Amino acid sequence: MSGEAANPVRPRKERVENATKRRRQIIQATLSSVVKNGLAATTLATVAQEAGLSQGVAVFYFKNKHTLLAEALRSHFEKYRENWRTALDATGSHPVDRIVALVRADFDEEVCNPQALAIWHAFWGEANARPLYAEIAKELDADRTAEMHNACVELLKRDGKEQSHAALLAAGVDSLTDGLWLRIYLTPESLTPALALEITARHLAADFPEHAEAFLSRLVPRR
Amino acid sequence: MSGEAANPVRPRKERVENATKRRRQIIQATLSSVVKNGLAATTLATVAQEAGLSQGVAVFYFKNKHTLLAEALRSHFEKYRENWRTALDATGSHPVDRIVALVRADFDEEVCNPQALAIWHAFWGEANARPLYAEIAKELDADRTAEMHNACVELLKRDGKEQSHAALLAAGVDSLTDGLWLRIYLTPESLTPALALEITARHLAADFPEHAEAFLSRLVPRR
């Protein structure tokens, strides 16, 4: 490299900002590499190339490949969380609203696109060999699980029903979502997000018959 | 190695039998390694060690690692297929029977255990980087997809209903199964196969209200 005064003493704040910028950049490169090459063929070299940086920098900021990958998964999760949280913030407090918001968020283009789905499944695929991945999932998904569960409890309560099976209902909806994601990921030609929403809407309508029309009208497009 | 006359001329049949035996042995070792080490860390060395053979033999029978892994996935699929086919053969011709058989088969211990689930997800995780895996899935799951679809069409027909959304119903049940599998795989403490069956039963009961009781009574244990 030619020229520019290389590294004069810089204030701490500036150094910190540079660090977080670089970390973001490298994590983003890691996720891109996972999409392109898969987790098995993602190496420090592919990450560095994707980032337009040297291999050494990645190690400098993350110490080793293993923690880099874990951080990348965390980062991917944060984006997912932000998406559904924004959706929750923008909706009412009625449990139907909250469930609708959570479900719509999951099939939002922002979160339910081929790249994002590939990343999820790449990490899940290694979760058995690297339990840390499953732990991260459990940890970072706990609040969403709680939101869905609470909404189910609340809805049953309002309808004057027993709430003991709320956990089962919540697990059912979330599992259905996961399965629809897998299908969209593996064979996208067999299922679109729009159809996935319709399937989920029917499922919810059956779980909460009193609110069937609300779920259907608000989750199914062109209706 | 000491002793025994090594390789006299053997009849073709015997040679063929030895070949298929070895292939099976190596594929089994591959799947074990995938469970233990994950797909990323599965190497010819781990496979050879698992099989108690040399690395060279694996290459001799499968040419390279890539085709070995593809064959291992095919083999895993065959076991899965055999399981649901056996279940179908053992049941009646009424569509409710067939759907019940397919669903029960999916949560059978034979097929829905931690090792088997780890293998599925390991391959799905790499499917984006190795489209062959997705192709194998599509190819080897086509007949099951057709069975489920036919059963749904048939059931709607018997009930005097429109059959245009049968594909949606079939996709819904199968996606739900996949999602429940993922949950059992990632966080087994949060979901057992028995509960998964119950969730699926409720889903089916909603899809086919006329047969709700039949699905519930036949899929939900202790009832």
Add this chain to the structure above:
DNA sequence: GTCTATACGGTGATAGAC
């Protein structure tokens, strides 16, 4: 058929210049 030995490139991580 099965093994061992080995070629050859890639891999994660370190050292040290700038």
Add this chain to the structure above:
DNA sequence: GTCTATCACCGTATAGAC
């Protein structure tokens, strides 16, 4: 902070003995 050079190791695949 970032790079380049380098290390020891591991990966696939081949060659050739038995």
